[in-house]
Amino acid sequence: xxxxxxxxxxxxxxxxxxxxxxxxxxxxxxxxxxxxxxxxxxxxxxxxxxxxxxxxxxxxxxxxxxxxxxxxxxxxxxxxxxxxxxxxxxxxxxxxxxxxxxxxxxxxxxxxxxxxxxxxxxxxxxxxxxxxxxxxxxxxxxxxxxxxxxxxxxxxxxxxxxxxxxxxxxxxxxxxxxxxxxxxxxxxxxxxxxxxxxxxxxxxxxxxxxxxxxxxxxxxxxxxxxxxxxxxxxxxxxxxxxxxxxxxxxxxxxxxxxxxxxxxxxxxxxxxxxxxxxxxxxxxxxxxxxxxxxxxxxxxxxxxxxxxxxxxxxxxxxxxxxxxxxxxxxxxxxxxxxxxxxxxxxxxxxxxxxx
Amino acid sequence: xxxxxxxxxxxxxxxxxxxxxxxxxxxxxxxxxxxxxxxxxxxxxxxxxxxxxxxxxxxxxxxxxxxxxxxxxxxxxxxxxxxxxxxxxxxxxxxxxxxxxxxxxxxxxxxxxxxxxxxxxxxxxxxxxxxxxxxxxxxxxxxxxxxxxxxxxxxxxxxxxxxxxxxxxxxxxxxxxxxxxxxxxxxxxxxxxxxxxxxxxxxxxxxxxxxxxxxxxxxxxxxxxxxxxxxxxxxxxxxxxxxxxxxxxxxxxxxxxxxxxxxxxxxxxxxxxxxxxxxxxxxxxx
Numbered sequence: 250x251x252x253x254x255x256x257x258x259x260x261x262x263x264x265x266x267x268x269x270x271x272x273x274x275x276x277x278x279x280x281x282x283x284x285x286x287x288x289x290x291x292x293x294x295x296x297x298x299x300x301x302x303x304x305x306x307x308x309x310x311x312x313x314x315x316x317x318x319x320x321x322x323x324x325x326x327x328x329x330x331x332x333x334x335x336x337x338x339x340x341x342x343x344x345x346x347x348x349x350x351x352x353x354x355x356x357x358x359x360x361x362x363x364x365x366x367x368x369x370x371x372x373x374x375x376x377x378x379x380x381x382x383x384x385x386x387x388x389x390x391x392x393x394x395x396x397x398x399x400x401x402x403x404x405x406x407x408x409x410x411x412x413x414x415x416x417x418x419x420x421x422x423x424x425x426x427x428x429x430x431x432x433x434x435x436x437x438x439x440x441x442x443x444x445x446x447x448x449x450x451x452x453x454x455x456x457x458x459x460x461x462x463x464x465x466x467x468x469x470x471x472x473x474x475x476x477x478x479x480x481x482x483x484x485x486x487x488x489x490x491x492x493x494x495x496x497x498x499x500x501x502x503x504x505x506x507x508x509x510x511x512x513x514x515x516x517x518x519x520x521x522x523x524x525x526x527x528x529x530x531x532x533x534x535x536x537x538x539x540x541x542x543x544x545x546x547x548x549x550x551x552x553x554x555x556x557x558x559x560x561x562x563x564x565x566x567x568x569x570x571x572x573x574x575x576x577x578x579x580x581x582x583x584x585x586x587x588x589x590x591x592x593x594x595x596x597x598x599x600x601x602x603x604x
Numbered sequence: 605x606x607x608x609x610x611x612x613x614x615x616x617x618x619x620x621x622x623x624x625x626x627x628x629x630x631x632x633x634x635x636x637x638x639x640x641x642x643x644x645x646x647x648x649x650x651x652x653x654x655x656x657x658x659x660x661x662x663x664x665x666x667x668x669x670x671x672x673x674x675x676x677x678x679x680x681x682x683x684x685x686x687x688x689x690x691x692x693x694x695x696x697x698x699x700x701x702x703x704x705x706x707x708x709x710x711x712x713x714x715x716x717x718x719x720x721x722x723x724x725x726x727x728x729x730x731x732x733x734x735x736x737x738x739x740x741x742x743x744x745x746x747x748x749x750x751x752x753x754x755x756x757x758x759x760x761x762x763x764x765x766x767x768x769x770x771x772x773x774x775x776x777x778x779x780x781x782x783x784x785x786x787x788x789x790x791x792x793x794x795x796x797x798x799x800x801x802x803x804x805x806x807x808x809x810x811x812x813x814x815x816x817x818x819x820x821x822x823x824x825x826x827x828x829x830x831x832x833x834x835x836x837x838x839x840x841x842x843x844x845x846x847x848x849x850x851x852x853x854x855x856x857x858x859x860x861x862x863x864x865x866x867x868x869x870x871x872x873x874x875x876x877x878x879x880x881x882x883x884x885x886x887x888x889x890x
Contacts, residue, residue: 313890347890350732350733351732351737351889352729352732352733352888352889352890353889353890354889354890371735371737372735372737373735375733375734375735376734376735378733380733382726382729382730382733384726384729385726386725386726386727386729386730387730388650388654388725388727389725390654390657390658391653391654391657395653399646399649399650399653400730400734402646402649402650403646403647403650403731403734403735403736404734404735405643405646405735451734
């Protein structure tokens with residue numbers, strides 16, 4: 250039913266609170282895609298109380314012992330938007346999300362979700378949030394359907410309504426043939442879909458996705474992206490963390506890059522890429538001597554150069570296609586548009602974070 | 605309001621916020637809110653749903669030991685013994701074994717069972733992402749453990765006539781006492797779970813707490829006839845008043861001070877539940 254009628258939206262989405270608001274959210278996201286940098290950046294900074302903001306965080310700080318894990322971060326998520334939360338391991342992403350959910354107590358700062366103060370009103374706030382955790386926390390002894398029903402019980406959703414929603418969600422995530430299967434017998438992709446279905450059982454206004462497609466094959470990832478896009482088109486606000494930057498580029502209208510507990514940059518992804526990386530990237534393989542010669546050549550073009558081992562990266566700020574002729578003779582190379590991964594590496598460096 | 609067709613449908617989670625105070629308060633108020641809203645029942649129901657799948661294994665696990673003790677000690681050892689405290693040895697130990705089955709069932713549920721939910725299955729993590737909080741979790745787990753304990757106790761009581769022990773009608777009053785004891789030992793188990801780093805940690809609990817309580821709480825010998833210091837010490841143990849209450853109510857032989865035992869057990873249970881909540885919050889909320 251959902252598969253054939255996706256553009257119309259899910260039945261339960263039709264019942265939602267305020268159709269007007271949903272539409273506004275959808276427009277908001279369209280606008281943000283073509284936004285200039287200045288407006289894009291302003292959008293994330295919660296100076297004035299913004300009635301459109303689903304989440305607004307100011308000066309959030311968390312220390313574990315002497316270690317400052319989250320250092321005075323501020324951001325806002327507007328209704329209908331998907332914000333990508335990026336950062337190397339240990340940057341403070343999960344801690345920040347856990348503070349939103351009241352699972353980690355903040356040391357300083359203010360969190361408002363749905364215009365309610367967190368964690369003071371955490372019961373109400375969490376009643377309106379859906380979370381897809383990174384680690385599988387499904388009940389392994391229960392069947393697919395029982396997992397969803399049990400979760401509905403935590404939200405105190407009456408049985409009759411829960412039964413309807415479970416049915417809809419099973420179909421939406423193509424799990425209806427597996428309803429009586431024990432979790433152990435499900436594939437990785439099916440488990441992830443069930444985690445997503447579980448997160449939607451309370452018709453959340455805000456969906457928090459922590460690495461939603463980690464460890465999945467391309468087919469399974471695409472199915473999940475497709476479903477998330479439908480939810481997004483219907484105005485569900487999302488907070489996404491992922492190390493798959495293609496995924497973030499695909500789903501988010503805004504990104505926020507964290508490193509060492511601080512916000513490095515926030516804004517609209519394409520704009521940030523153009524500003525910090527450039528238009529396109531040449532990746533050239535070669536010996537030291539060859540690359541030295543090429544480096545000199547690329548100086549003619551407005552570009553930033555980076556040498557990593559036997560590889561030269563050229564981040565071009567203008568159209569450098571005239572140099573392709575020269576490159577043609579110089580071993581193997583590719584020319585591609587600059588992407589979020591370039592931005593990420595540019596801003597957080599290449600060194601491994603394993604502490 | 606949940607079924608307005610074509611109109612907007614409020615999610616159910618929103619309804620409750622209008623009627624009940626959902627503000628996050630600590631301590632007594634939060635416990636009271638959880639009790640009055642009964643939100644911890646959702647956790648009880650979740651555990652019940654899982655338990656239903658393994659009924660036989662858990663019942664045999666919990667009841668096997670006390671029944672075997674009743675058989676070996678009561679019949680084997682008790683046949684050649686005189687009366688103890690005016691009862692045959694089998695009659696003497698039967699009520700205590702009912703109490704001990706509650707202890708074992710409750711304590712094992714909130715150690716091995718709860719620890720699995722905390723670590724391996726990440727059930728607590730999943731629950732805390734819903735409107736339920738740590739207090740709901742603690743109450744849900746403890747009431748669940750106590751319920752399993754009482755069930756084990758009831759089955760033991762029902763099995764007693766097979767051994768020729770027929771309890772008096774007063775035994776009905778034993779059920780709330782067993783529930784209280786179940787709450788206490790569930791809370792103790794949950795305290796261990798909140799402190800545990802791995803499953804081996806529970807060996808301390810079972811061999812240093814549960815087994816000594818099983819042996820020295822007056823199930824197998826009368827505490828009253830011990831030397832005064834030893835007797836005082838043994839009567840301080842949390843299972844001792846439950847064993848004597850079980851014996852009193854099983855045979856309707858009143859004589860010892862009942863109220864003091866009940867009051868003491870209530871106090872101990874309250875403290876244990878509070879401590880379990882405190883420690884589990886410390887473990888779950890950083």
